[in-house]
Amino acid sequence: MNQLEEYEKFLHPSNIDNYVISGISSLIPTKNLELQKNNKTKVVSVVGPTGVGKTTCIAKLAIIAKLLHNLDVGLISVDTYRLGAIDQLRIFSEVSNIDMLIAYEPEEMPGLLSSFRNKDIVFIDTAGRSQKRNDQLVKTKKYLENIKVDETFLALSSTNSTKNLFDTAEKFKVFNYDSFIFTKIDEGVSFGNILNVVTNFNVPVSFLSNGQVIPDDIISADSEFISKLIYTGKI
Numbered sequence: 001m002n003q004l005e006e007y008e009k010f011l012h013p014s015n016i017d018n019y020v021i022s023g024i025s026s027l028i029p030t031k032n033l034e035l036q037k038n039n040k041t042k043v044v045s046v047v048g049p050t051g052v053g054k055t056t057c058i059a060k061l062a063i064i065a066k067l068l069h070n071l072d073v074g075l076i077s078v079d080t081y082r083l084g085a086i087d088q089l090r091i092f093s094e095v096s097n098i099d100m101l102i103a104y105e106p107e108e109m110p111g112l113l114s115s116f117r118n119k120d121i122v123f124i125d126t127a128g129r130s131q132k133r134n135d136q137l138v139k140t141k142k143y144l145e146n147i148k149v150d151e152t153f154l155a156l157s158s159t160n161s162t163k164n165l166f167d168t169a170e171k172f173k174v175f176n177y178d179s180f181i182f183t184k185i186d187e188g189v190s191f192g193n194i195l196n197v198v199t200n201f202n203v204p205v206s207f208l209s210n211g212q213v214i215p216d217d218i219i220s221a222d223s224e225f226i227s228k229l230i231y232t233g234k235i
């Protein structure tokens with residue numbers, strides 16, 4: 001609004017929507033995941049609260065990496081906490097023919113990663129933990145401490161309130177996450193919370209998840225797309 005006021009004289013009313021969209025767009029940093037063969041294994045982890053869509057995102061990204069980018073993909077599940085959680089990824093790994101290993105204890109992580117040393121990319125699926133339970137966060141963090149993780153995504157549901165998202169983004173700082181994934185944008189009706197979180201935490205957005213379909217329902221973050229989403233409330 002400040003920008004619009006400042007440049008009022010130069011603005012044409014018929015173009016006001018575009019000015020606002022580009023204004024919001026300039027406030028939204030993005031970071032895209034590079035999916036290309038390298039001579040080393042890229043290690044990517046997804047953290048976040050329960051049920052936001054972490055495993056679903058990993059399944060989508062794993063398929064995209066494998067089929068569209070021809071990468072050799074590995075999955076590691078440390079979600080041994082919730083009944084059935086491992087099965088969700090295991091079934092996916094069987095159907096998609098992507099190798100999966102399970103870490104039952106943090107100490108196993110270096111060994112598991114080393115058996116994946118020929119993979120191009122390894123995705124680590126973590127247990128969904130409440131940001132209100134620091135002991136749970138610390139326990140999950142132990143799995144990621146013994147290894148070198150190249151990229152950590154914090155998955156947040158776009159249907160949550162700004163207040164909840166702020167609390168989660170704050171508590172999950174222990175994971176030193178590099179970017180946000182906003183999930184369930186297909187269920188949201190207003191997205192100012194995304195703008196609030198991104199500007200307050202000054203962390204870029206890497207992906208948006210817009211449904212349950214694997215691998216179709218994921219969008220690589222683009223500032224203008226997110227800005228339109230925020231301004232119009234529609235995908």
Ligand SMILES: Nc1nc2c(ncn2[C@@H]2O[C@H](COP(=O)(O)OP(=O)(O)O)[C@@H](O)[C@H]2O)c(=O)[nH]1
Nearest residue numbers: 051052053054055056128183184209210211212
């Ligand atoms: N509508 C919608 N549902 C989603 C999306 N992402 C995940 N889900 C659903 O949310 C539920 C929890 O997802 P899951 O990946 O198991 O969450 P996790 O506990 O964070 O690993 C499942 O029913 C998913 O199909 C999304 O972008 N949109």
Ligand SMILES: [Mg+2]
Nearest residue numbers: 054055079085
């Ligand atoms: Mg999960």
